[in-house]
Amino acid sequence: MTEDTRVEGTGVEGTRVEDARAPLDRDKLFTARLHAARARPYLATALFALHVVESRRVPTMAVDRHWRCYVSPPFVDRTPVEELAAVWVHEVSHLLRDHHGRSDRVARERGLTGPGERLRMNIAADCEINDDAYGEGLVRPSGAVSPETLKLPEGWLMEEYLRAFSLRLDTQDLAWLDCGSGADGLEREWDLGPDGAHGLSEQERDAVRFRVAQGIDGRPGHAPERWRRWAEEAFHPPQPWRELLGAAVRSAASGAGAGEDYSYGRPSRRSAGVPGVVLPSLRRRPPRVSVIIDTSGSVSDAELGSALLEVAAISRAVGGRRDLVTVLPCDAAARIVHPLCRGEGIPLMGGGGTDLRTGFARALRAQHRPDVVVVLTDGQTPWPASRPPCRTVVGLFPRRRARSWREDDPDHVPDSPPDWARVVDIG
Structure with missing residues (x-):
């Protein structure tokens, strides 16, 4: 189906009969897009x-x-160019902010079904867009829904607006709203679908979002705060970091050699081939995990508190055996090794410089050498020159830019975590 494709249907209420079949005024529509x-x-x-x-x-x-953008010819005929320009921005904002994907997730999580709930999602998404979309060259289209329309505060997300209102008598005038499946995820009868012509692939859609984010990031003073936050997330999308950290620990703990040792408790089946000799069998035991927490001055109290929460998550990731998890606070020197069974009272001493190499050395000298070392740090530390004889997972506290820990060299940039470590960004 080409650009000139026309999907026949009913006319818009209130449109004159002689205009109902008039072709789409593309010159006017594209002039509005240029505006x-x-x-x-x-x-x-x-x-x-x-x-x-x-x-x-x-x-x-x-x-x-x-x-794809579906356009009503009568709507274009009766709408001024300036308002059409604002509608262009409104519709493309639904797609850039992934309102269709977010609506689908909310519908699954909250059990929302039916066109009425999708209409609420459309209204909530409109509120998220319209609170800062207009002005500075764009006029507000007549009938545009805003948080003020629903007597709600500005600056919320679609999901928050959706919790805050329901369809009532005072919202019945909004039943005409229909920004399409790109706004609420519910496919319409006029949709051409995934196999229709001229749709963008998933890779093309991601490329468009990335280019828009580049434009916002390149000229940050020209975009509202909400769009600047959107661009930051486009470059650094939020990740389920706790799940990633747990998965990284489980992966390291289940790797070859981790949590394995020879035992005579059950002889090896190969003993039958060597009469008179008892051969040990390779048995799997729960893995031992040593958690090194960076307690240097560059790590905040809030991050230290977050680190203790991560320790509890790490314990769950390896089956809940708290007795096999130890915690080692470390700044420029390794502190006392604490068993996790005393996790509520672990003192995170430190506040000086940073050299987690001492923490690695202390952890590997333990009576029971760990199968996995987990390091929770801001990354401003030197790292061991050689790979430790166990799996290593690094959880990084967020930093916008690397800061030096050397007072005599303010331009010094710390090394990134080594290639042999699995790195997870902690939100």
Whole structure:
């Protein structure tokens, strides 16, 4: 189906009969898109990535999750160019902020079904967009929903607005809203679907988002705070770091050699081939984990508290055997090794410089050598020159930029964690 594709349907209520079958005024529509790109230059890549499909089934303009924009010809005829430009920005914002994917997740988590709940999601998504979308070259379209419309505060996310209101008599006038499946995830009858023409692939959609984020990051003073936060997440998407940390520890603990030792408790089956000789069998035991916590002056009290929470998560990741997990506070010198069974009273002493190599050395000299070493740090430390004889997982506290720990060399940049360590960013 080409750009000139037209999906026949019913006309818009209130439109004159002689205009109901008039073709889409593409010159006016694309003039409005150019105006939108000039007003919001950081959104230009996304605006021009949308493929227009003429449709008489949509009330105004709508998008699907494949970056097609369905446009009603009567709506374009009766709407000024300035308002059309604002609608362009509104619709593409739904896609950039992944409102369709987020709506699907919310629907699964909260058990929300039916078109009424999807309408609430559309309204909540509109509130997230419209609280800071207009002004500075864009006029507010007539009938645009804002948090003020629902008597709610500005600055919330779609998920928060969705919890804060329900469909009532005072919201019945909003039933006409329909920004399409790109806004609430519910496929419409006019959608061309994943196999239709001119949809963007998942890789192309990600590329568009990345280019928009680059534009915002390159000129941060030209975008509202909400868009700047969106761009930061596009470059550094939030990760389920606790699950990643647990998975990294479990992976290290289940690796070859970890938690394995020879035992005469059950003779090896190969003993039958050597009469008179009892051969030990290789038995798997729960892995021992040593957690080195960076307690240097560059780590905040809040991060130290977070580190103790991670220790509890690490214990769960290896089956809950707290007696096999030890905690070692370390700044420039290794402190006392604490068994996790006393986790509630572990003193995180330190506050000086940072050299976690002493922590590695102390952990590996323990009576029972660990199978896995987990390091919780901000990364501002020298690392062992050689790979330790056990698996290593590094949990990094977030830092915008590396800061020196050397007073005599303020330009010094600390080394990144070595390649032999599995690194997980802690949120």
